[in-house]
Amino acid sequence: MKGGAGRCRNCRPDLIMKKIWIEGRWTDTPEHLEVKSPYDGSLIDTVSYADVTYVERAANSARRGAEQMRRLSAAHRSEILLNTARIMQRRFDEFALTLTKEVGKPLRESQNEVDRAIQTITIAAEEAKRIYGQTVPFDATAGAENKRGYYMRVPVGIVLAITPFNAPLNLAAHKVAPALAAGNAVILKPASATPLADTMLVEALLEAGLPPEGINLIIGSGSAVGDALVAHPAVNMVTFTGSPEVGEHIMHIAGLKKLTMELGSSSCVIAMDDADIDAVARKVRVAGYANAGQVCISVQRVIVHEKAYDKFIDKLVPMIGAMNIGDPLDESVDMGPMITETEARRVEQWIQEAVVAGARCMMPVKRSGALLSPTVLADVTPGMKVWDKEVFGPLVAVAPCRDMEHAVELANSTTYGLQAGVFxxxxxxxWQAIEGIDVGGIMINEAPSFRIDAMPYGGVKLSGIGREGPRYAVEEMTDMKLVCFDIGGGRKP
Known part of the structure; x- marks a missing residue:
């Protein structure tokens, strides 16, 4: 299985197996899945693993759950989410430790993710009370003088949330919490590699008072369970974070459904010759290697004015060389492993290909299993995989530019457009950067990895469709319903 997970044959009896939540109860399945540490391959826990036969049961349960959720008041939905945030705060350390074990990110990064997930759910709770409609001036049109009306926003029904491995808790919160705030039922399908924190999230929602069929949690393969859920006629909307290839596949099989997709990036930083190069290097050091570079808005490309190019590399390389990599449970560690050895090998191969094509590798590349040393490549050009594609690994590629016009051209030279940073x-x-760079978000004197959970977040081109952020997700997860009154009573206007 992908993502460090494997089929469970000799499950440890000392572990309490996690079950799927379906039809309002925790349910075991004939097949189980081992969830293993990306760092050392040790068994973390086991989970029930569903096949396609559970899809119809989940869909029928979600139908009932959608009716229950639709009847809840905004105040009630808000209170459920606020209670969930309180429960997560109480279990903060447990959530963080679980994330570090299953994802492989350092503990302080996991703590940050838990904190952000709590904020995301709290913001969604507030947005549950802000789902507004608007009056429509029918009488502004000749012949409709006796008409009055308005529109309101109503839940779409059933939202299928498919979440990735790299930030499983907060990205689930960004999908699940706004969906529930809007009055929908949710079917949550986490990545098979990292289902444990999402299972805990469902536990917290249920303890907080969510109707039992307001959410279904189903863990299974994307090609079987995922495809069947996406194509199921009961599902009204799919919200997905993952690769463009899978996103395109979802669009082909979903049918007439609403879709929100966050599909990745090759985010860039532009640093001009008047920028504080020391500060830029520090920002890139953090933003390029968090979670071993496995972040959608990780800094992958740095475009530096030719007058500051050598200075930037001289500042960045020692910072990266000093990073401590290893066991993510060790508080002194700056960076842990990638999610699988297969992914680490892929990035290692891309680095080698770039060097053959003319890039300079500024430090030795070392790999042990899924643990790949952080790397800086200089003199990278468009056409290399490390520039054109999403690396999703601990690598920053650096290239020079002549001026801002040239920098914008380089920034736009990939098929992605999520976020960019300009110094x-x-x-x-x-203004040339703001107007010229094709991205969903642009950060001035900040790295593209900057994100607060309340802001509209999403991209253009192959980076996705729609926007996340609780307020904006609620809009995506509701439909307009128009109401029109004839107040004339048969009178002439």
Whole structure:
């Protein structure tokens, strides 16, 4: 199985197996899945693993759950989510430890993810009370003088949330919490490699008072269970985070459904010659290697003005070389493993290919299993995989530019457009970047990895469709319903 998970044959009896939540109860399945540490391959826990026969049961349960959720008041939905946030705060350390074990990110990064997930759910709770409609001026049209009306927003029904391995808790919160805030039922399908924190999230929601069939949790393969759920006629919306290839596949099989997709990036930083190069290097050091670079808005490309190019590399390389990599449970460790050895080998191969094509590797590349040393490549050019594609690993590729016009051209030279960061104090360069770079979000004097959970988040081109952030997700997860009154009573206007 992908993502460090494997079929369970000799499950440890000392572990309490996690079950799927379906039809309002925790349910075991004939097949189980081992969840293993990306760092050392040790068994963390086992989970019930569903096949396609459970899809219809989940869909029927969600139908009932959608009716229950639709009848809840906004105040009630808000209170459920606030209670969930309180429960998660109480179990904070347990959530963080679980994330570190199953994802492989350092404990402080896991703590940050738990904190952000709690904020995301709290913001969604507030948005449950802000689902507004608007009056429609029918009488502004000739012949409709006796009409009055408005529109309101109503839940779409059933939202299928498919979440990735890299930030499983907060990205699940970004899908599940707004869906529930809007009055929908949810079917949650986490990545098979990292289902444990999401299972705990469902536990917290249920303890908080969510109707038992307001959510279904189903763990299974994407090609079987995932495809069947996406194509199921009961599902009204799919919200997905993952690769463009899988996103395109979902679009082909989903049918007439609403879709929100966050599909990755090759996010860039532009640093002009007037920028504080020391500060830029520090930002890239953090933003390029968090979670071993397995972040959608991780800094992958750095475009530096040719006058500051050598200085930037001289500042960045020692910082990266000093990073401590290893066991993510060790508090002194700066970076843990990638999710699987297969993924680490892929990134290692891309680095080798780039060097053959003319890039300079600024430090030795070392790999032990899924643990790949952080790397800086200089003199990278468009056409190399490490520039054109999403690396999703601990690698930053650096290239020079002549001016902002050239930098914008390089920034736009990939098929992605999620977020970008621009470092300069010249206003004309700032506006040229804002107007010229094709991305969903642009950060001035900040790294593209900057995100607060309340903001609209999403991209253009192959980076996705729609926006996350609780307020904006609620809009995606509701439909307009128009109401029109004839107040004329048969009178002439």
């Amino acid at each position: 300069t104090n010249r206003l004309d360069d700032v």
